[in-house]
Amino acid sequence: MITLKNIEKVYRTSSIETLALTNINLSIQAREFLSIMGPSGCGKSTLMNLMGLLDLPSQGNVEIGGQVVTQYGDKELAQLRNQKIGFIFQSFHLINDLSVLDNVEIPLLYRKGDPTGKSRRDLAKEALERVGLSNRMKHFPNQLSGGQKQRVAIARAIVGRPEIILADEPTGNLDSAMGNEIMAILQQLNAEGSTIVMVTHDESMAKKTHRLVRLFDGSMVGDSTLQTV
Template sequence: MIRLHQVSKTYRTDKVETLALKDIDLHIAKAEFVSIMGPSGCGKSTLLNLIGLLDVPGSGTIAVGGQPVASYQDKHVAQLRNSTFGFIFQSFHLINDLRVIDNVELPLLYRDLPAKRRTRMAREALEKVGLGARMDHYPNQLSGGQQQRVAIARAIVGQPQVLLADEPTGNLDSQMGREVMDILLQLHREGTTVVMVTHNEHDARLASRIVRVFDGQLVA
C-alpha cells in the first residue's frame, strides 16, 4: 500500500541543520493498523507527514499503491493526497465559525461533487461516529471527545484508503480516548488502513504492529 525506501529528511535554518529521519525503510500493507511510537522529537510526526505526502523527503522514495511519487510540485500529488488519505490531528483543527456538518464537508469541496451529495456524505460520516444529532452545533458547543469525533468524521468523509492519526487521544481523558480508539478500531475492521502516532503504550498495543522510532531511525 505505502512503501518508503531509504527516506531521509533534514530541516535547515541559517544556523542549524537537524536530521529528522535517516534511511527509513517501511512498508505499510493494505488494511493494516500500524502504531508509530518513540520519544518526543524523535521524528514520529515527520514520518507521518511524509507518509501522507504533506512533506517532501530530502532523499529516498515514497510509493503509494505501488506507484512512486515522482514529483511534489504538481496538482496530482494534492489529488492523490485528497483521495487516498484522511488526517486526524491532536488539536482537532476545526473551524469554530462553521457548523459541525460544514467542518466535515470541507475536504469534499476539492472534489467535483454536487452540494447535496457532499451534505449527504457529511451527514453519513457524522452518523458513523455517533454525532448525527450534533450536525448543526458549532465546535465550541461540543466536548473535547466530541470534537475529535467530528475530526474523525471529516477525515473519513471522502472514504480514504488510509487514515493517518497524530496523537488522536493526546488531548482527551481516558474515557473519551477509549471512545476514539473504538472508532479507529472499527474503521480498521471495515478495511481502512490506519497509521497512528502515539505516546500511549496501551493505545499502541491495540494496533496490529508497532513501529518504534529513535533519533530519526527505525529500531526493533
Template sequence: MINLQNIEKVYRTSTIETLALNNINLHIRTGEFVSIMGPSGCGKSTLLNLMGLLDAPSAGRVEIGGETVTQYRDKELARLRNQKIGFIFQSFHLINDLSVLDNVEIPLLYRKGDASGPSRRQLAREALEKVGLSNRMNHFPNQLSGGQKQRVAIARAIVGQPSIILADEPTGNLDSAMGNEIMSILQQLNADGATIVMVTHDETMAKKTHRLVRLFDGAMVGDSVLMSNA
C-alpha cells in the same frame, strides 16, 4: 499500500543542519493498523507528514497505493491526498464559525467534478452517523466536548472514503474513557477496510493496533507485530 525506501529528511538553515529521519525503510500493507512511538523530537510527526504527502523527503522514495510520488508536482500531490488520505490531528483543527456538518463537508469541496451540494451533505451526514454524532450535526465546535470534537475530526477524515487514515496523537488531548471510545472508532474503521497509521505516546493505545514501529533520533529501532490483521 505505503512504502518508504531509504528515506532521509534533513532540515537546513544558514547555520545548522538537522537530520530528522535517517534511512527509514517501512512497508505498511493494505488493511494494517500501525502505531508509531518514540520520544518527543524523534521524527514521528515528520514521518507521518511524509506518508501524508504534506512534506517531501530529502532522499529516498515514497510510494502510496502503488504510485511513486517522490517527483510529483504540488497539484498531483494535492489530488492524491484528497482522494486517498484522511488526516486526524490531536488538536482537532475544526473551524469554530462553521457547524459540525459544514466542518465535515469541507474536504468534499475540493473534489473537482464530484458530488453535488446535496450529495456532499448526505455524505457528511453518513460520516457523522458512523462516529455517533448525527444528533450534533447542527451544533458548533465550541458546543462540543473534546471527545465529540475528535469524533467530528474523524468524520471529516473519512467523509471522502479514503483508503488511508493518518492520525497524529488522536487521543492525546482526551481522558482515558474518551480515548478508548476514539480507539474503538478507529478499530472499526480499520475493520471496515481502512489502512491506519497512528502516532501515539500511549503504550496502551499502541497495543490495540496490529503493529508497533519505534523511532529514536530519526531512526527505526523497532518493528513488532502485536496481532494479526488477517
C-alpha cells in the same frame, strides 16, 4: 499500500542543518493498523507528514498505492491526498465559525463529485452518523466536548472514503474513557478496510493495533507485530 525506501529528511536553514529522519525503510500493507511510538522530537510527526504527502524526503522514495510520489508536483500531491488520505489531528483543527456539518463537508469541496451521486451534504451527514454525532450537526465546535470534537475530526477524515487514515495522537487530549471510545471507532474503520497509521505516546493504545514501530533520534529502532491483519 505505503512504502518508504531509504528515507532521509534534513531540515536546513542558513546556519544549521537538522537530520530529522535517517535510513527509514518501512512497508505498510493494505488494511494494516500500525502505531508509531517514540520520545518527543524523534521524528514521528516528520514521518507522518511524509506518509501524508505534506512534505517530501530529502533522499529516498515514498510510494502510495504503488505510485512513486517523490517527483510529483504540488497539484498532483494535493489531488492524491484528497483522493486517498484522511487526516486526524490531536488538536482537531476544526473551524469554529462553521457548523459541525460544514466542517465535515470541507474535504469534499475539492472533489468534482461523488461516484454514487450523493451530495456533499448527504455524505457529511453519513460520516457524522458513523461516529455517533447525528444530533450535533448544527452545533459549532466550541459547543462540543473534546471527545465530540475528535469524533468530528474523524468524520471529516472519513467523509471522502479514503483508503488511508493518518492519526496524529488522536487520543492524546482525551481522558482514558473517551480515548477508548475513539480507539474503538478507529478499530472499526480498520475492520471495514481502512489502512491506519497512528502516532501515539500511549502504550496501551498502541497494543490495540496490528504492529508497533518505534523511533529514536530519527531512526527506526523497533518493528514488532502485535496482531495479524
